Amino acid sequence: xxxxxxxxxxxxxxxxxxxxxxxxxxxxxxxxxxxxxxxxxxxxxxxxxxxxxxxxxxxxxxxxxxxxxxxxxxxxxxxxxxxxxxxxxxxxxxxxxxxxxxxxxxxxxxxxxxxxxxxxxxxxxxxx
Amino acid sequence: xxxxxxxxxxxxxxxxxxxxxxxxxxxxxxxxxxxxxxxxxxxxxxxxxxxxxxxxxxxxxxxxxxxxxxxxxxxxxxxxxxxxxxxxxxxxxxxxxxxxxxxxxxxxxxxxxxxxxxxxxxxxxxxxxxxxxxxxxxxxxxxxxxxxxxxxxxxxxxxxxxxxxxxxxxxxxxxxxxxxxxxxxxxxxxxxxxxxxxxxxxxxxxxxxxxxxxxxxxxxxxxxxxxxxxxxxx
Numbered sequence: 001x002x003x004x005x006x007x008x009x010x011x012x013x014x015x016x017x018x019x020x021x022x023x024x025x026x027x028x029x030x031x032x033x034x035x036x037x038x039x040x041x042x043x044x045x046x047x048x049x050x051x052x053x054x055x056x057x058x059x060x061x062x063x064x065x066x067x068x069x070x071x072x073x074x075x076x077x078x079x080x081x082x083x084x085x086x087x088x089x090x091x092x093x094x095x096x097x098x099x100x101x102x103x104x105x106x107x108x109x110x111x112x113x114x115x116x117x118x119x120x121x122x123x124x125x126x127x128x
Numbered sequence: 129x130x131x132x133x134x135x136x137x138x139x140x141x142x143x144x145x146x147x148x149x150x151x152x153x154x155x156x157x158x159x160x161x162x163x164x165x166x167x168x169x170x171x172x173x174x175x176x177x178x179x180x181x182x183x184x185x186x187x188x189x190x191x192x193x194x195x196x197x198x199x200x201x202x203x204x205x206x207x208x209x210x211x212x213x214x215x216x217x218x219x220x221x222x223x224x225x226x227x228x229x230x231x232x233x234x235x236x237x238x239x240x241x242x243x244x245x246x247x248x249x250x251x252x253x254x255x256x257x258x259x260x261x262x263x264x265x266x267x268x269x270x271x272x273x274x275x276x277x278x279x280x281x282x283x284x285x286x287x288x289x290x291x292x293x294x295x296x297x298x299x300x301x302x303x304x305x306x307x308x309x310x311x312x313x314x315x316x317x318x319x320x321x322x323x324x325x326x327x328x329x330x331x332x333x334x335x336x337x338x339x340x341x342x343x344x345x346x347x348x349x350x351x352x353x354x355x356x357x358x359x360x361x362x
Contacts, residue, residue, distance in 0.1 A: 012158075013158060016157050016160070017154070020150070058162065065258075066183070066184035067182060067184065067185070067258060068182035068325060069182075075173065075176050076172070077172070079172055079184070080168075081162075081166055081167075081169070082172065082184040082185045082187075083166075083168045083188055085188075086188035086193060089185070089189060090189070090193075090196060090200050092262075093200050093262055094203055094204075096204075097204045097206075097207035100208070100211060100356075101207040103356075104210070104355070105214065107215065107359060108214045108215070
């Protein structure tokens with residue numbers, strides 16, 4: 001019964017639609033929330049869609065992780081592509097660095113102005 | 129026409145355009161298929177002879193794309209440096225997670241060395257099993273986070289040791305790259321004997337690079353935790 005779900009095209013479709021949904025959740029959060037912290041956490045959620053898409057689309061049913069173990073003793077074409085995984089490792093670290101830097105900017109902004117709402121920001125002299 | 133209706137029409141047309149574009153983009157993405165002769169296949173065929181690591185992801189991160197890892201570590205360093213400049217005077221601030229719990233206070237003495245040991249295990253076995261410098265570094269930083277939670281204001285980091293560890297590991301990474309340039313063919317090239325696949329001493333310079341990355345990442349994330357956890361005014 002579950003064999004029809006355990007096929008590569010079905011998994012790729014599910015991963016594509018699911019990662020689009022996560023991206024939509026993050027973008028809607030970033031566009032509708034007024035709190036600065038919530039906006040940047042929404043961007044972090046939207047980034048996870050990219051990670052899931054990249055890792056998931058390079059998986060095929062029947063392939064194994066590109067790591068030698070007791071049972072898998074030789075590198076072959078029966079392994080998952082290691083390049084996207086290494087690139088996503090890089091991306092995750094950079095995402096952490098950028099998120100931490102932006103959160104520290106928010107903390108400093110709150111200390112200076114005692115305000116964390118996007119609608120009440122008027123430091124550049126706009127009329128409201 | 130009132131202003132309210134204008135805005136409604138505007139947002140309606142925007143959402144229509146966005147949904148049409150999303151459907152078009154999905155129809156492109158759903159036709160995705162993997163090519164059989166990709167870069168990854170060639171790297172997998174090279175991996176057994178050229179790097180002799182059991183973990184192909186590690187050899188991509190530290191050998192085939194080692195220069196990118198240097199840039200990535202530099203980005204992490206610059207971001208933590210900027211955070212330290214911005215959140216100035218954290219040493220006089222209090223821990224925001226300050227609470228008294230005797231259970232954690234007693235357990236942390238047993239758990240802290242084990243977490244540090246586990247982090248170093250993950251760093252050192254990065255070329256044999258899933259894991260590596262970044263993952264092990266974050267595990268070590270989580271041990272320090274447990275110390276901050278348990279001993280709230282009694283525990284503070286020695287920033288001299290942290291900056292020395294960070295600077296030496298960064299310099300060691302670049303020194304390994306320059307040695308590869310001098311003794312082997314390219315920057316971060318391999319100049320050490322390869323060993324046999326699966327043993328701890330294998331892979332040439334790859335374990336050394338990952339150990340430096342692990343020390344650097346653990347020092348940086350630990351400093352990051354202290355910056356963010358001490359923001360309460362006295």
